[in-house]
Amino acid sequence: MAEYQQVTVAEVVQETADAVSVVFDADFDYRPGQFLTLRCGPVARCYSMSSSPHVDDRPQVTIKRIPDGYGSAWVCDNVRAGTVLDILPPAGIFTPSSLDDNLLLFAGGSGITPVISIIKSALSQGGGRVVLVYANRDESSVIFASELRALADKHPDRFMVIHWLESLQGLPTPRHLTALRPFTGFQSFLCGPAPFMDVVSQALRSMGVPRDRIHVERFISLSGNPFEETVEEPADGDEATVEVELDDEQHTFQWPRNKKLLDLLLENGIKAPYSCREGACSACACRIEQGEVKMLQNEILDQEDLDDGIVLACQSLPVTDEVKITYS
Ligand code: FES
Structure with a gap:
């Protein structure tokens, strides 16, 4: 549990x-x-x-x-x-690596939730520009309208909000979004309904924005309940060795070939992060520094993440005899 x-x-x-x-x-x-x-x-x-x-x-x-x-x-x-x-x-990993970066943020409806957290942090701690494109059905569905207005008034040179109301403008298309070309050198963060994010991703890609500058948060629905589930019993058999760095501490464990990394860590009292345990949320994401693992399921990481060595601990089994992993 x-x-x-x-x-x-x-x-x-x-x-x-x-x-x-x-x-x-x-x-x-x-x-x-x-x-x-x-x-x-x-x-x-x-x-x-x-x-x-x-x-x-x-x-x-x-x-x-x-x-x-x-x-x-x-x-x-x-x-x-x-x-x-x-x-x-x-x-979760929907977080800027530097709050000083210039940010181009897209939020659809309640997708504003993680985005406003990023906006407030970037404006208070960073020095870059922040552009928000915020799509909603109509004016009454705009969450945080007055808070966004106050932030724009307080940071007129750094923060710009572009509201997009479906009731007035229809759904945004990739062609509409080409007006954002001056900001395509910024780090992009997208959160909202899937059709909205597809349109935005398509527009950004068509304007030449590389995948590693497009960060996407998908709404996920858990099919299991991490508050109820218990960790599986230790498995027998062949073992690899894994070195894990978490919260500035190093740990080394023997890693049974048929045991998922997250289960191994939890059994050994390591407070590794997780949520869904089914490869869907990225809460357990960590980075391979040495060796290789295979994931049983992955519904959240894209090729760019995989190329960066990011894996899901809740789905990872060892492939090589020695594996080094970091959560930093
Ligand atoms: S805990 Fe959700 S993907 Fe691993």
């Missing part, structure tokens, strides 16, 4: 008619753009954090009620100030 933390909800803020922010009375480390996994009654769901670790005193997630969405309905109907929730540690 996952090592989870219990946190008390400080307040629930109604952001729009169907979106709420759940603010926690808690203090933990996280990076802008990361997500939390919450126990929502009998299921677990991942929700991005909309707070900035650099600006906001209290962490928060923002959740939009989705028609027929069990997790979002459970939160909107059950969570109040004083509710105690089970959460897994912050996870």
Whole structure:
């Protein structure tokens, strides 16, 4: 079972008619753009954090009620100030490697959640320019409208917001987005519904933006429940050796060939990050420094990530006799 933390909800803020922010009375480390996994009654769901670790005193997630969405309905109907929730540690790799980078951000609907976390951190800590393209159905569905306006007023030379309202302009097409050509040298971050992200990715690629400058966060739906599952029993058989660097500490383990890396680490008391355990969320992502592994499943990393040596610990088995892995 996952090592989870219990946190008390400080307040629930109604952001729009169907979106709420759940603010926690808690203090933990996280990076802008990361997500939390919450126990929502009998299921677990991942929700991005909309707070900035650099600006906001209290962490928060923002959740939009989705028609027929069990997790979002459970939160909107059950969570109040004083509710105690089970959460897994912050996870995810949708985070700028430098807050000084120039950033071109695309958010569709509630995809603004991790993006506003990045915006607040970059504007307060970095020195680069930030351009946000924010697509919504109509004006009433724009989450964080006044907060974005205040940030644009405070940083007129560094921050620009381009609102795109489907009710007025229809859906954006790759041709519309070519107007963003002056910003294609920036690091791009995309979060929103799949059709929106497909259009944006296509537009960026057609303007010559390389894959390694396009960072995509996909909404995922967990089929399992990491709060309930137990770690498998140790397997017998042939073993490799793995050296792992996590939180500035080095560990060396014998690694059975048929045991997934994440299971090995958890069994040995290492607090490696994870959420879905099914290759879908990237919470467990780490980097191979030496050797080779094979992944049983991968629904989240793209070729560029794989070329950089990124793998999913929850799906990795050893191939070579010696493997070196880092989480830094
Ligand atoms: S824990 Fe989600 S991909 Fe590994």
